[in-house]
Each structure stands twice: as C-alpha cells, then as structure tokens.
Amino acid sequence: MLLSKIKTLAAALSCTVALSANSALALSVEVAARGDDAPWQEPLAARLDALRRKVEVRGSSIAVVHGDNTWLHAFGHKNLERTDPVDVDTSFLIGSVTKSFTALGAAKAVAQGKMYWSKPLKDYVREFYPGYLGLWDPEADNKVTLGDLLSHRTGVAGNFPVILAWNTTEALLQHLKLLPPSAPYGTRFQYNNIMYGLAGYLTGKATRHADWASQIHADIFEPLGMNASTATMKDFIETANRSPGESPETDFLEDSVLPVTPAGVISSTARDLGKYAHGLLQMFRGESGPFAIPPDVFAPFRENQVELDAEEQQVMQGLLLNGRNISDVSYTFGFSKAKWRNYTLFVHGGNNHGYASNLCLLPEANVAVAVLTNAEGSRGCFREAACAAAFDAVLGTDDSTSYDCPVMPMPPLPSAGRLPLSTSAYTGAFESPVMGKMIVGVDAQGNLTMSVGERRKFFEGHLYAPEGAAPTAMDLLGVGPPGSFPLTFTAKADANATAVEGYYFVLDPRGMTKICDKPGPECQEFFKRVGDFTPTPPKCPLRPN
Incomplete structure (x- = not known):
C-alpha cells in the first residue's frame, strides 16, 4: 500500500481534539448580508467557534446562503503569529472546490457550441489545440469526452506525483499520452487532477481566452462581482488581505499545482463564495442563474455521472460531512452528489498545503454553505462539521448530537533499517516514460537522496529502507520537504543482487498491480537505469596566490 495514499486518506478522515491555548485569543466577526437576521445565527457561530478552537483551526470564514439571504462570519486569525483577525474578505486557497469553477467554465464552452459533453475529444479539439496527443489506451483515446474528464471516468490513474514531475501544463499533457490506464475506460471512478487540468486547458483555448484563468475571470468572477477572487498563485500571493497556510513553507509548496491549475x-x-453559492443554487433549482448557461447544458450537473464501488462508497460516506446522515454517494460534474437526510446534496471539498475548504449545496432546501480555513490534515475535518452544523441550524433539523471531528490517529512511518546492499548499488540516473528522470545520489552524511522530474525542488528528499527490507525487491521510503507526503519506491536489484536496475513507483495502489519494465495497462511506473550518479563538485572559495 502506498504510504502517501494512506496518509492522505487518514488526514481527510481524521481530526485531533486537543484544545489550543492560543485560540482562546481568537476573534469572531459577523456580517449579515441582504437583511437576514435569523435566530439560528448566534448559536451556530458559538458552536462553530467552539469546535474551531477544539480542533485548533487558526482561522476560518463561512458563508451561509438561504434563499436570497446570506450570512457571513469570520473566526480566529489569518497570520501565523495570531495577531491579525480573519474577516469575511480575507482570501484563502480553496483547493479542489476549483473543480466546480472549471466544470462551469466547460459548460460555458458547451453553451457557446465550442465544446461538447458527449462528443469524443479527438473529433474536434485539434482545431484549437493542435498539440493534443490523446490517451495511451486506444479505446479511451477514441471515446473520451469532456464529460469523462469532469467525472473522473477515463480509466487513467490520477496520482499526484505525476503532476509534480513537470513544470508546465503543456509538458504534463505531452506525457499524458504515455500514462497507461489502471482501469478500463468508463468503468471506475478515479479522482484525477490531471484530467481537470486538461479540461480547463482545453476550454480556455476553445473559448478563445488567453488561458483558463482568463476564462474563469470573464465568465464567472466578473458576472458575479467576485472581485476578491483569483485564479493564479501569483495573484493570490500578491493579495494584501490573504491568509497564509499552516507554515511558512506552504505558500512555496503550493506552486506544485501550477501544471494543473484548473484542478485547485x-x-x-x-463574501465572494456566498455570491457563487447563491448563483449555483439558482442553476441547480432550474431558475434563471447568472452564468448564462441554458438548462439543457446544465442538466448533467444534477445527474449521476459515475457510480462509486463499495469501497469508495464507504470512504466517501465517512468523509462527507464527517459521515453525518450521508448515503448514496456518486460524482457529477465538479461535485460529489449524495443524500443528506432526505435532501440531495452537492458538495466538493478542497485541500491545499495549509488550507481546507468546502462548498455544500442543498438545492431542494435552497440552502448552501461555503467554508474556508487555514488548516489542513486532521484539522481539515472542521469544514465538514461546519456544513452539517449550518444545515441543521438553518433547517431546524439539529439532532443535538456532537459535531466533533472523528478521531483517527495518523499511521506512523516505518522504522528505518540498514540498506541490504551497499549505498553505491542504489545511486545513478534513472528514467521513466511518464515522470522523466530520477537521480539517486548520496549526501555528505552517507544518506541516499532522490529527485524526480523537472520540478525537483518539490519531489526530492532522502530514501531509506524500512526494517526487514529484502535486497531483490526493496521498498524505499522517500521523505521530501515539509508539508509533502512520503512516497514509496520499490528498488529492483539485478540477478546477482549487486546493483539496482531501477525503481518502481505505484501510481494507483488499487489498479497498477503488474510489475512491468515498459508502460502497459495496470503496470506500475518503472524508472530504468540510464547512467551512473555523478556528484556535483562542492563549491570552494578561491585561494589567494
């Protein structure tokens, strides 16, 4: 099992409950918009602030939309020193909530007749993107549609490390053709940031905008008056009233999403997400919304686009709204779809390094909730509790049970053991078709180091062997920079167990099950040795003559 996947899932489903002494100094700020002054607001604010303190979320803001009324509230602090309070105009990264914007941008392209939900991409996208190479699997390449990209049903594994390997969207998409499937086309839900990167890239070009970010500004931000929202990391970093993440490194690490900006x-x-949620409620309710998208074009957003298998159902039912009254989970364009109590719920969470967000819609009740936080990992569960508590407060369905986050301890990393072979057996230059070069070296302390792809600053660190590792097929744990997940590589030794021929990396623990030296269906990614390791000479000061 890939440790990064375990850690990611555990982070999503877990929450600590230690009380923070610093959070006792936090502020709470309320803004009522459009004249709504309902009796549930003050008790809800108190309940959420108590939970925020308990799970140590430094700062958060929330928008609750009920019909034409929007209630805005801010909690805690935005800066690491806990001196500057969050307000309802403080910007946070929203992570994968971005996917709903990308799906709406795609709907705009469909409404304009420039793209199509169900027409194969190969039949028309080269008219505006001649560089489109398609997919590795012939069936998927012939059949894949815009709707497939947006509903995670292409059959292609979507693991994050592939994204980390390349500097630009164009470079990533050129290597997409070399990424083999881990499931037959159209048969399985596989959450995939890369496909959302492709969808956004294509719709930006199809609508003749400079890029995806320009399209989102023109087609969504501007019509709604979302003047504080941004669609590039550069613009976010330059925003004066913004919250940094959980540590100084998180903003630096976040340009790891640059090749797939439409995904997160x-x-x-x-305030801005309240406007967005209000517009979405109108569209989901079949009313005349602000996006100028015809009802027939928007209709697929309400429908199940891909079913989840039993394992995925169990995971998602425990994740969404922390498992409170959730059933029948599926995925549609840009949203998970589920039952919450007797209502249809559309929801999507978002995670960036140092941030967690949520957008939750109950169109039948005309209620929506948007949650922003500068928390991640175990504290990210606050976003789910906030949606559940807000729904219950507005609708009067509070069952008086606790909204605490579930407790699930993070799995510890394996203990480091001795390398079965000599250190020099592992070093060298290796290369894979999908992720490019991998350099394994040794530092001054004798530790193995590794770096992968063009974007080595995001995918580098130390390699060590867990205790009891076998020399012929040994797992090496890659521990990278702060805020990044550990990654597991399997070293394949030669027949004499004297040197490593290459390294396997499992792109999808459920689907990539075969040991292959070349790309193929269900094959793990293989980094084949292409050269020896050449250490960089140390830089020494010049000596005077």
Whole structure:
C-alpha cells in the first residue's frame, strides 16, 4: 500500500481534539448580508467557534446562503503569529472546490457550441489545440469526452506525483499520452487532477481566452462581482488581505499545482463564495442563474455521472460531512452528489498545503454553505462539521448530537533499517516514460537522496529502507520537504543482487498491480537505469596566490 495514499486518506478522515491555548485569543466577526437576521445565527457561530478552537483551526470564514439571504462570519486569525483577525474578505486557497469553477467554465464552452459533453475529444479539439496527443489506451483515446474528464471516468490513474514531475501544463499533457490506464475506460471512478487540468486547458483555448484563468475571470468572477477572487498563485500571493497556510513553507509548496491549475488553484473569500453559492443554487433549482448557461447544458450537473464501488462508497460516506446522515454517494460534474437526510446534496471539498475548504449545496432546501480555513490534515475535518452544523441550524433539523471531528490517529512511518546492499548499488540516473528522470545520489552524511522530474525542488528528499527490507525487491521510503507526503519506491536489484536496475513507483495502489519494465495497462511506473550518479563538485572559495 502506498504510504502517501494512506496518509492522505487518514488526514481527510481524521481530526485531533486537543484544545489550543492560543485560540482562546481568537476573534469572531459577523456580517449579515441582504437583511437576514435569523435566530439560528448566534448559536451556530458559538458552536462553530467552539469546535474551531477544539480542533485548533487558526482561522476560518463561512458563508451561509438561504434563499436570497446570506450570512457571513469570520473566526480566529489569518497570520501565523495570531495577531491579525480573519474577516469575511480575507482570501484563502480553496483547493479542489476549483473543480466546480472549471466544470462551469466547460459548460460555458458547451453553451457557446465550442465544446461538447458527449462528443469524443479527438473529433474536434485539434482545431484549437493542435498539440493534443490523446490517451495511451486506444479505446479511451477514441471515446473520451469532456464529460469523462469532469467525472473522473477515463480509466487513467490520477496520482499526484505525476503532476509534480513537470513544470508546465503543456509538458504534463505531452506525457499524458504515455500514462497507461489502471482501469478500463468508463468503468471506475478515479479522482484525477490531471484530467481537470486538461479540461480547463482545453476550454480556455476553445473559448478563445488567453488561458483558463482568463476564462474563469470573464465568465464567472466578473458576472458575479467576485472581485476578491483569483485564479493564479501569483495573484493570490500578491493579495494584501490573504491568509497564509499552516507554515511558512506552504505558500512555496503550493506552486506544485501550477501544471494543473484548473484542478485547485483558485482563492476566494467568504463574501465572494456566498455570491457563487447563491448563483449555483439558482442553476441547480432550474431558475434563471447568472452564468448564462441554458438548462439543457446544465442538466448533467444534477445527474449521476459515475457510480462509486463499495469501497469508495464507504470512504466517501465517512468523509462527507464527517459521515453525518450521508448515503448514496456518486460524482457529477465538479461535485460529489449524495443524500443528506432526505435532501440531495452537492458538495466538493478542497485541500491545499495549509488550507481546507468546502462548498455544500442543498438545492431542494435552497440552502448552501461555503467554508474556508487555514488548516489542513486532521484539522481539515472542521469544514465538514461546519456544513452539517449550518444545515441543521438553518433547517431546524439539529439532532443535538456532537459535531466533533472523528478521531483517527495518523499511521506512523516505518522504522528505518540498514540498506541490504551497499549505498553505491542504489545511486545513478534513472528514467521513466511518464515522470522523466530520477537521480539517486548520496549526501555528505552517507544518506541516499532522490529527485524526480523537472520540478525537483518539490519531489526530492532522502530514501531509506524500512526494517526487514529484502535486497531483490526493496521498498524505499522517500521523505521530501515539509508539508509533502512520503512516497514509496520499490528498488529492483539485478540477478546477482549487486546493483539496482531501477525503481518502481505505484501510481494507483488499487489498479497498477503488474510489475512491468515498459508502460502497459495496470503496470506500475518503472524508472530504468540510464547512467551512473555523478556528484556535483562542492563549491570552494578561491585561494589567494
């Protein structure tokens, strides 16, 4: 099992409950918009602030939309020193909530007749993107549609490390053709940031905008008056009233999403997301919304686009709203779809390094909730509790049970053991078709080091062997920079167990099950030795003559 996947899942489903002494100094700020002054607001604010303190979320803001009324509230602090309070106009990264914007941008392209939900991409996208190479699997390449990209049903594994390997969207998409499937086309839900990167890239070009970010500004931000929202990391970093993440490194690490910005780079505020949620409610309810998207074009957003298998159902039912009254989970364009109590729920969470967000819609009740936080990992569960508590407060369905986050301890990393072979057996230059070069070297302390792809600053660190590792097929754990997940590589030794021929990396623990030296269906990614390791000479000061 890939440790990064375990850690990611555990982070999503877990929450600590230690009380923070610093959070006792936090502020709470309320803004009522459009004249709504309902009796549930003050008790809800108190309940959420108590939970925020308990799970140590430094700062958060929330928008609760009920019909034409929007209630905005801010909690805690935005800066690491806990001196500057969050307000309802403080910007946070919203992570994968971005996907709903990308799906709406795609709907705009469909409404304009420039793209199509169900027409194969190969039949028309080269008219505006001649560089499109398609997919590795012939069936998927012939059949894949825009709707497939947006509903995670292409059959292609979507693991994050592939994204980390390349500097630009164009470079990533050129290597997409070399990424083999881990499931037959159209048969399985496989959450895939890369495909959302492709969808956004294509719709930006199809609509004749400079890029995806320009399209989102023109087609969504501007019509709604979302003046504080941004669609590039550069613009977010330059925003004066913004919250940094959980540590100084998180903003630096976040440009790891640059090759797939349509999957998770938007930043926004509670005030702006309240406007967005209000517009979405109108569209889901079949009313005349602000996006100029015809009802027949928007209709697929309401429908199940891909079913989840039993394992995925169990995971998602425990994750969404922390498992409170959730059933029948599926995925549609840009949203998970589920049952919450007797209502249809559309929801998507978002995670960036140092941030967690949520957008939750109950169109039948005309209620929506948007949550922004500068928390991640175990504290990210606050976003789910906030949606559940807000729904219950507005609708009067509070069952008086606790909204605490579930407790699930993070799995510890394996203990480091001795390398079965000599250190020099592992070093060298290796290369894979999908992720490019991998350099394994040794530092001054004798530790193995590794770096992968063009974007080595995001995918580098130390390699060590867990205790009891076998020399012929040994797992090496890659521990990278702060805020990044550990990654497991399997070293394949030669027949004499004297040197490593290459390294396997499992792109999808459920689907990539075969040991292959070349790309193929269900094959793990293989980094084949292409040369020896050449250490960089140390830089020494010049000596005077």
